[in-house]
Amino acid sequence: MRPSVSILLALNKLFPLPVHPFNLQNEGKKTYAQWQYEKGADTIKFYNEVVSPADMFKGKTVLDIGCGAAGKSLYYASLGAERVYGIDIVEAYAAQSAALAEEKGLADKFEFRLCDAGDTGFPGDFFDTIIMNDSMEHVAEPEKVLRECWRVLKKGGRLFVNFCPYYHPFGAHLSDAVGIPWVHMFFSEQTMIDAYKILIKDVPDRDSRIAFRFSKKPDGGDTISYINHMTIKRFNKILAGQPFKTDYYREVPLRPFLAPLAKLPLTKEMFVKMTVAILAK
Numbered sequence: 645m646r647p648s649v650s651i652l653l654a655l656n657k658l659f660p661l662p663v664h665p666f667n668l669q670n671e672g673k674k675t676y677a678q679w680q681y682e683k684g685a686d687t688i689k690f691y692n693e694v695v696s697p698a699d700m701f702k703g704k705t706v707l708d709i710g711c712g713a714a715g716k717s718l719y720y721a722s723l724g725a726e727r728v729y730g731i732d733i734v735e736a737y738a739a740q741s742a743a744l745a746e747e748k749g750l751a752d753k754f755e756f757r758l759c760d761a762g763d764t765g766f767p768g769d770f771f772d773t774i775i776m777n778d779s780m781e782h783v784a785e786p787e788k789v790l791r792e793c794w795r796v797l798k799k800g801g802r803l804f805v806n807f808c809p810y811y812h813p814f815g816a817h818l819s820d821a822v823g824i825p826w827v828h829m830f831f832s833e834q835t836m837i838d839a840y841k842i843l844i845k846d847v848p849d850r851d852s853r854i855a856f857r858f859s860k861k862p863d864g865g866d867t868i869s870y871i872n873h874m875t876i877k878r879f880n881k882i883l884a885g886q887p888f889k890t891d892y893y894r895e896v897p898l899r900p901f902l903a904p905l906a907k908l909p910l911t912k913e914m915f916v917k918m919t920v921a922i923l924a925k
Contacts, residue, residue, distance in 0.1 A: 645838075652824070652831050652839040659823035666820045670847055677713035677737075677744040684719025687777040690920040691804050694892050700804065701725040704772035707796065709761045709789070710779025714741030714754070720775070721753040729771075731757045731764060734856065762788035766796045773802060780807040781815075781874040790886050794925060803888065803923040810873045811913040813898070817871050820844075820853070826914065837866045876912060876919055888923035895919055 661667070665679040674682075688697060702724035708717040711730030714737065721728040730741060738756045745751040759765055762785050774793050783789045793803050808815055813825035818836060821843040827836060837858055844850050859869035876895060883890065896918040897906035905915040 646835065648831060648835040649838045649842070652822075652827070652835055653842065655824055656822055656839070656843070659825070661821070661823040662814065662819045664820040666849065666853065670849060675713065675740055675744070677715040677718075677740040680713055680715025681719050681744060681748070682715070684716045684722075687716050687719075687806075688775075688804070690806060690894065690896060690918060691892075691922060693894075695802075695922065697723045700773055700775075700802075705729075705770065707731065707764070707766070707771045707774045709774065709776045709793075710782055711737070711741070711756070713737045713744070714756055715744055716777060717741070717756075718744055718748055718750050718754055721750045722748065725753060725773075728754050729757060729766070730754065731759050731761060733758065733760060736852070762792050764792055764796060768795050769798045770796045771801060772798055773804070775804045777804075777806055778808065780805055780879065781810065781817075781871055784872060786872065786874065786879075786882055787885070790882065790888070794887060797925045799925055801925050802891065803925075804921075805923065806918050806920045807874060807879075809876045809879075809913055809916055809919055810871070811875065812917065813914075815871075816868065817857070818868075829914075833868060834865060837868065876916060879919060883921070883923075886923075888925065890921060891924045892922040893920070 665676045668674050668679055669676050701720050704725050706720055706725045706728040708720065708728060708730045711717045711732050714730040717728045717730035735758055738758065741756045745754045761783050774797055780786060797803060816828035816836060818840050821840050841854065844853055857868060857870050858866050861867050895906060895916045897903040898915050898917045902915045905911045
């Protein structure tokens with residue numbers, strides 16, 4: 645074992661793991677879909693400072709990009725949406741979402757589709773509301789996804805985006821096993837991957853977690869392929885090249901007392917918890 649991996653593993657014992665839905669599911673406490681449904685209000689709370697849930701969803705045709713097991717999609721449906729389409733590229737989420745839709749009595753208002761966010765297959769001018777909750781940092785081609793959002797969004801419709809920037813304390817998205825904040829600023833990608841594989845070696849869904857997170861580079865090494873290293877700076881540069889009108893934009897600090905650090909150019913990427921935008925067509 646390389647020394648850097650040993651150091652990461654030793655340090656990791658000092659930090660408690662954040663609550664993570666994958667671990668809750670393995671412990672039999674709740675499914676990923678159930679966890680998402682319970683957290684549904686949290687996914688829209690920053691928008692609700694300026695737009696009500698009814699304005700976002702009531703009577704609307706909604707697209708939830710990167711819906712996961714679609715618990716949050718079903719929460720949006722429960723707020724009075726006409727119909728909610730959840731899209732993701734993980735096939736296993738279809739069954740979970742269907743089961744929860746039946747349980748909540750929302751099957752007639754919801755549909756899961758397995759497709760790429762950059763090429764959804766929906767007609768143009770189809771959606772009143774599109775929401776990208778914690779998915780902007782995962783899509784492989786964010787510019788292409790935003791162009792597709794523009795295409796399928798009705799005139800006057802809105803796209804709601806929120807994401808944790810890459811240099812967020814858990815921006816490496818390994819917190820189901822690695823509890824060290826800002827771990828990706830102190831260790832190489834390969835060290836994190838090697839340590840992660842050791843940490844989850846005994847969990848029942850080990851293989852699916854690895855397949856979900858990592859892929860091979862041309863040189864044969866591993867890479868964390870399900871994040872795109874989206875920073876605040878990069879997001880704003882991408883937005884500048886899009887036709888959307890920005891109705892609302894906010895950078896939410898990790899904690900209120902850290903707000904000054906979340907505003908300074910040299911530290912904001914590390915101390916912003918969430919980047920929030922409402923974009924209009």
